[in-house]
Amino acid sequence: MKMLRVGRWITAVGLVLLAGVYVRALAFTSIEQSQGLAQKIFYLHVPAAIWAEMAMILVGLSSVFYLFTKDPRLDRFAASSAEVGTIFCAIVLTTGPVWGKPIWGTWWTWDARLTFTLFLFLLYVGYLLLRSAVPDPAMRAQYAAVLGICGMCEVPFIHLSVYMFPTLHPMPIVLQPGRPKLPGDMLTTWLLSLGVFTLLYVGFVVQRYALSYLREQLEAVGEVGGGHA
């Protein structure tokens, strides 16, 4: 299938570029004064966090349109985006503690941002669990859409809460009102990394979308038990 091949190519290019971003981040970007080498994780952590959240918003938006149009492609996209979002959330939740240990002196604290990233992750897991618990495809798509929309609407509340709690987490440095406060070469590296993560998101979603399409075709001819297991 052509789409699957395209997805694989995008992902492959993304992974090569990711290695490139890391070479640039480690060897050709200045070292942050107070945090030292630990700060390098920022180039991985923040783009992953942005896409983990964007993926949830995209799940929500495609769910809204799904409820109006009942187009199975939108449901397939929402499912793919949720799975990729789960992975990105897992990246955020594993790179965070790696940075937290040398800088904060602890792997985990119940800080607002950490806690709510964990909720986002649990939200995704709940979404995927709900999908797997409904055998009927039409019903599954409807239910998933309802949950996806609720999930999207919860994201602003998560954000609001972040600013209401005392936090140890560094405040946003790039996505903030006014000019980014990041030195030039760091900003370039970060933007490159964000671009690469965007590419990876697209690559993963395209592959996942193609796979679920193929799976549905097989289910239709009765080759696999699919969601009825």
Place this chain on the structure above:
Amino acid sequence: MRSPKLLRHAWAVASKDLLVEFRSRTAILSAAVFVVLVLVVFNFGRDPTAISNVDLAPSILWVTFTFAAILALNRAFQLELENQALDGLLLAPIERSSIYLGKLIANLVFVAGVELIGLPLFALFFNVPVLPYLLPLIALIALATVGFVAVGTLFSAMTVRTRFAELLLPVLLLPFMIPPLSWAVLATGRLFAGRPLSEIAGWLNMLAVYDIVFVTLALLLFPATVNE
């Protein structure tokens, strides 16, 4: 004359559920016993010489209410599964959103009843003087309860027709309960510490916004969960 009709139908659905509950009284009694047991478990789950009552009190109160609400919500659509009662309800010439509203009202009455039993017991067991802050505390409990019961009623309409319904509902619902719950716990802590009311106004506002957003959303989304 659309909205009075919506409310009238909602009330019909709610009073049907409450009547069923009132005639048997099994669910409310089990929920009340459950609340007592959770409070007792909390008593044994802490070291009273190390942690003072007032420090742990807000968490005890809200964890108890959370568990009780989940228990109550699981039951909401379970009623309709017997004898395909849900199909009958859906065939009735009323709007789908009035079914949701009715279920929401019935659940709120039920959860409020459980909380009404739980609050004095909590004050008694943990020696927390709730009377001086009774009104703001009730406002806080009401606002937080509306928020998570609204989401819970919507979700239980979906989970009831899946496998592992009893397990899936808390898994889906808890991430949605945590934001209102965390505001409620912080505000309750301030109340018990005798801080001025102005300090909790922000949290009450947040809870009210949460309620408005999710009740509206659930009203709009509910029809999608029962379409065949």
